[in-house]
Amino acid sequence: MGILHAMFSNDLYSFEQAFPGVRDCTSAAMKAAIGEWFGLYFGAEVDKEDPCQQLPYTVVSKLCRTAFAEYELAVTGGKESFFTGAVLPWLDEARKRAVQLALIGGEAWLKPVPLNAEKRFAFLPMRRDCVVVIARAPGGEVTDLVSAETTKEGGKVYTLLERRRASARGAVIDSKLFCSADGASLGSQMPLATLAKYASLLPTNTLPGVEGIGLARLAVPMENCVDGSSDPVSVYAAAVGLIHNVNKNEWQLGREFEKGASRIIASADMMTKDKNGKARLDDELFAGIDDDPEAVGITIFSPALREQSFLARKAEYLRNLETVMGIKRGLLGEVEAAQRTATEVTSSQGDYSLTLADVQGMWESCARQALRLCDQLGRAYKLCGAEPFDPQKDVSISWGNGILYDKDKDWAETMALVSAGMLRPEIALAWRYDLPWKTPKDLEKVRALYMPELEQMAGDE
Structure with a gap:
């Protein structure tokens, strides 16, 4: 400007x-x-x-x-x-x-x-x-x-x-x-x-x-x-540093294949121009050397590729990435190459579960905050009534089974306690569906939602 x-x-x-x-x-x-x-x-x-x-x-x-x-x-x-x-x-x-x-x-x-x-x-x-x-x-x-x-x-x-x-x-x-x-x-x-x-x-x-x-x-x-x-x-x-290393390694691997392509090597005298500017051999394809006086004319150059060295380095970078970010072995690379020991695999699964729990907790906090804001904005814009709303008590969020937590197994153990008469079924259902259960009113709501026949029987009596 x-x-x-x-x-x-x-x-x-x-x-x-x-x-x-x-x-x-x-x-x-x-x-x-x-x-x-x-x-x-x-x-x-x-x-x-x-x-x-x-x-x-x-x-x-x-x-x-x-x-x-x-x-x-x-x-x-x-x-x-x-x-x-x-x-x-x-x-x-x-x-x-x-x-x-x-x-x-x-x-x-x-x-x-x-x-x-x-x-x-x-x-x-x-x-x-x-x-x-x-x-x-x-x-x-x-x-x-x-x-x-x-x-x-x-x-x-x-x-x-x-x-x-x-x-x-x-x-x-x-x-x-x-x-x-x-x-x-x-x-x-x-x-x-x-x-x-x-x-x-x-x-x-x-x-x-x-x-x-x-x-x-x-x-x-x-x-x-x-x-x-x-x-x-x-x-x-x-x-971030490891990701840059992987990207650089990938670039170098691509260059390895480019450089490893077969080439024709010509002696230097075959690459000179004449005074009239006639066509010469393409220096992208031909390389001139004068080191060996016997090496005149044309020879073929086809070097061995170092592919395995680059792939091994990439595999190690990916393993380090999985460790740093707390994700399980094999998520970024080959599972077979990552499974060194059963202890290591189990440990990585545990780290992954905790990482997922962090992501879930982040969203759960945001979702409850968003619902609270919608209640406040709804009242301000007259989209809803003024009745109370508590996002901690009135919202149920379920994540299903995790790597370290088996919800089905936990439910079976809970039902065993109910069958043995050691736990009220209303409390078990409240645990199952993440509902409040500490007051008689809470338990009454659970019965109304999930135990209608029992409620009817109680009413008939």
Whole structure:
């Protein structure tokens, strides 16, 4: 941009200009790491590396699929009908993408958006590299951030900047719309009503009764290995160096096959040009040597490939990746090559189970927070009644069997206690379906849900 243009232009180039006085609290080391995590996942080009194996994608997708293989979420109390019809289907629709974005960037958010016309909620996942964190609470929870949303319309680029702040009154949202010709800058500020989809937004809106910044947070529960701050890190943050090594090894292996192709070696006198510039032998195919006076004319060069050496090195890198990320042996490489000892395999399965439990716990915390926000927003927008809702008591989340936990075996042992008269069947059913059971009212609800015949018999008596 020219000096004169800069002097007379109203264009803005950063969120700090749009919201004076705010500063990004993320360290330079964390910003670089976040960019690298997303670059590795999306296969950004790196000199002398071949990312064809897409290891970050493989790890994230397998963790996500396995963690949710037997996942079930249900609202069992409070505003059951409201959540079943207006929230749960769309929360489940956004779940996979939100969890994967969190595993990649270490942190992600779900933005519940009330759709009054449809009387339901939409959920928009927000990734870490698309927000600027202004402030965090001591525990790492974000209390102030700026996010951006871009729209192309009529040959122009519109950017909506949204700042969300936590306050004692509720979540405060500041919205500003900017327009530029090419997207190289934010451009000039425009009225929010310039785009129809933002016409209903207010420049500043306070959502009374809505906790925090009005977003449900997903944070990978791993200690920060980048700068030691409270910023969450990618599930493969500690393995970044190994991933680069694997990609470099893959590039070198490809070069080995290229260099190992048969070539014709010619003596140097066969590769000179004449004064008339007549065609000479292609130096990509021919190599000139003068070391051996006997080596004149043409000979064939076909070296032995070092394929096994590169493959062995890659196998070791993959084993190290599995160890660092806490995933079971053979998930990234060959199972047969990884099964060194039964103890090692059992240990890796245990680590994998704990890693999956971390992923499940991350989503469970986010899901309960999202449902609580939907209750608060539902009351604010009059989409639901004011009856109480407790996401800890009124929500049931089941994960099925794990590697270290066999739910079917545990259920058989529980039923043996019921048969022996050592445990009430209502309590056993409450354990099975993750329901409260400590009060007579809780047990009465379990009987009504799962023991109707017994309830009828009790009523007849």
